[in-house]
Amino acid sequence: MSKAAHDEALSHALGHRFARPELLDEALTHTSSTGGGGLHPFGYERLEFLGDRVLGLVIAEMLLSQFPREDEGKIARRYSALVRTEALTGVAECIELGRYLALGASEEDSGGRANPGLLADACEAVIAALYLDGGLEVAERFIHHHWKPLAAATGEPPRDAKTHLQEWAQERGLDLPVYETVAREGPPHRPTFFVRASVGDLVPAEGQGASKRAAEQRAAEVLIKAIAGNDDR
16 A cells, blocks of 8 residues: 555544644654654654543543533543543554554564554554644544444443442542552563552552553452452352
């Protein structure tokens, strides 16, 4: 596929033709392909930072409008589910974002185009590129198109593992859960985080993931299962 056809296909998937295509190029550039130089030495990381904030704003406003009878706690649970890595990865896969990424050889060989954490980060960067090129309306249109169905598909507000663990602790008058990053392994472009979760005098639990947030969720899941197992005895 020629670059022109490549760009046209992605523009169609995003529902926007870029006036400044260099923004989209930056959003699709992984640091493994830059060597610390070129037009985008930081890859998509700077745009990812902005895209996370744009997504958060639009999702928060969307939920307040979509669920006018729910309190802040329920809205917060819905929000957490919609901005987490899994939701972003699902949207990235829907628009086949992985096929458009600029990756270095090492990342390519290790399956980077299908890496959930990488796809989620790139999706946030693309949202930022849409925002910078077309304004909030363009970014909002993309987000509503992909996230409204996700929000509507959920009945009761979901509880992620961290929320579940926090509510369990609060109900028993315990201190809030503490999450400690105990290790980080792997190359900078593909790290694995190890996090320890603890509550009160309970035996801590550990989890790992491609991001601190994912590792915290996994550690919380392990601790909740341990708590449930103790309650059954």
